Amino acid sequence: MTMTDTANRDVVNRGAARPLLITDCDEVLMHMVVPFAQWVDEAHGVMFQMEDTSFANALKRKECGTPLEAAEVWPLLDAFFAHEMARQLPISGAIEAIQAISKVADIIILTNVGPEHQAARARQLAAVGIDAPVIGSRGGKGGPVRDIMAKYQPSMAVFVDDLANHHHSVRDEAPDVWRLHMVGEPLIADKVRPSRAAHVRIDDWTAACEWILARMKDNQPAPAPQPA
Numbered sequence: 001m002t003m004t005d006t007a008n009r010d011v012v013n014r015g016a017a018r019p020l021l022i023t024d025c026d027e028v029l030m031h032m033v034v035p036f037a038q039w040v041d042e043a044h045g046v047m048f049q050m051e052d053t054s055f056a057n058a059l060k061r062k063e064c065g066t067p068l069e070a071a072e073v074w075p076l077l078d079a080f081f082a083h084e085m086a087r088q089l090p091i092s093g094a095i096e097a098i099q100a101i102s103k104v105a106d107i108i109i110l111t112n113v114g115p116e117h118q119a120a121r122a123r124q125l126a127a128v129g130i131d132a133p134v135i136g137s138r139g140g141k142g143g144p145v146r147d148i149m150a151k152y153q154p155s156m157a158v159f160v161d162d163l164a165n166h167h168h169s170v171r172d173e174a175p176d177v178w179r180l181h182m183v184g185e186p187l188i189a190d191k192v193r194p195s196r197a198a199h200v201r202i203d204d205w206t207a208a209c210e211w212i213l214a215r216m217k218d219n220q221p222a223p224a225p226q227p228a
Contacts, residue, residue, distance in 0.1 A: 019105040019216040020154035021098075022145055022177070024161040025121060026111065027185045029094045029130065034187060035087035036080050044076065050188050081117045085124050091184035093205030095129045100209055104216055107132040108148060114138055141166040142173025149174055155219050158212050164195035171197040176221035182208055197225075 026032035033055075037048030040059065046068065050058040059068045059076070068076075098107060109132050113121055118136030125134065137144045145159060158178040159170050167179045181198035183189040184205070194201035199222060202208040 017153060017155040019219065020148070020152055020157040021101050021105050021107045021212065022110050022148060022157060022159045023098075023107065024111060024141075024163075024166070025109055025113075025125065025134075026088075027162040027188070028091065028160055028182050029098070029109070029125065029184075030088040030090055030128075031185055032088060033185055035084065035089070036077075039080060039084050039087060040076060046076070050191055078114075081113045081120070085117075085120060088124065090128050091205065093209070094184065097205040097209035097212075098130050098132075101212055101216075102132070104213070106152065106154065108152075109134040110137060110141055110144055110148070111135070112137055112139075112141070140169035140173075142169030142171075145170045145177060146173045149177065156216065156221055158215055160208070160212075162192070164193070164197065167195040167197040171225055175225050178215050178222045180208060180211065 023029065033048065033050070040046040040048065041062070045062045047060050047062050048058050049060060055073070057067050059073060060066060061068065101107065109121070109125060109130070111118075111121055111134065113136050115136045118134050121136060122134040125132065135144060135148070141159075141161065145157075149157060156178070157174075157176075158180060159167075159174075160180045160182050161167060161170075162181070162183045162185075164181065167181055170177055170179055179195075179198040179200075181195040181201040183192045183203050189203050200211060202211060
């Protein structure tokens with residue numbers, strides 16, 4: 001029996017309430033900026049050059065190099081999610097990790113594509129082997145995570161996301177949830193600083209899976225945040 005098998009057995013034997021993994025999708029489960037960059041280049045004459053943590057500032061017109069206006073960015077993202085999600089491929093190790101974690105925990109995908117793209121996202125993930133409930137939210141994820149915790153009443157929970165603001169939101173609204181900051185896209189990982197509101201930053205799914213399963217084996221809530 002492997003160490004992972006032992007951890008899985010111990011978690012299952014804890015009782016009726018199961019642990020819960022609440023995870024983002026883009027740049028955590030599926031590559032997004034690379035296929036998005038290819039599409040805006042081909043279809044809109046826009047290049048993606050991320051020089052800092054600003055996604056909007058990374059989008060520039062190819063003919064002059066000027067950044068797009070903020071009001072132009074969301075329609076492009078919305079069109080990508082509406083018509084081009086088939087371009088997205090899984091982050092290395094994500095499918096295997098999710099399948100391993102699903103043996104001991106419930107899994108929910110909490111993604112900011114919005115309710116209008118929720119069904120398409122669920123189909124996208126099911127097609128690559130991730131069959132889990134999908135919630136398409138908007139804005140900070142603290143409120144949705146709090147609501148999910150109230151509904152599912154898990155024995156403990158882990159939250160995974162690539163955006164620091166969501167970790168701050170979850171820390172404030174659901175502080176007993178463990179928070180793992182992951183940026184699975186190598187193109188931008190070194191541009192994103194580790195979130196101070198997360199308990200750990202891990203960009204590799206093999207290591208992340210081990211960390212998550214260890215928290216689930218302990219089956220304890222996250223410690224209360226320290227005062228600033």
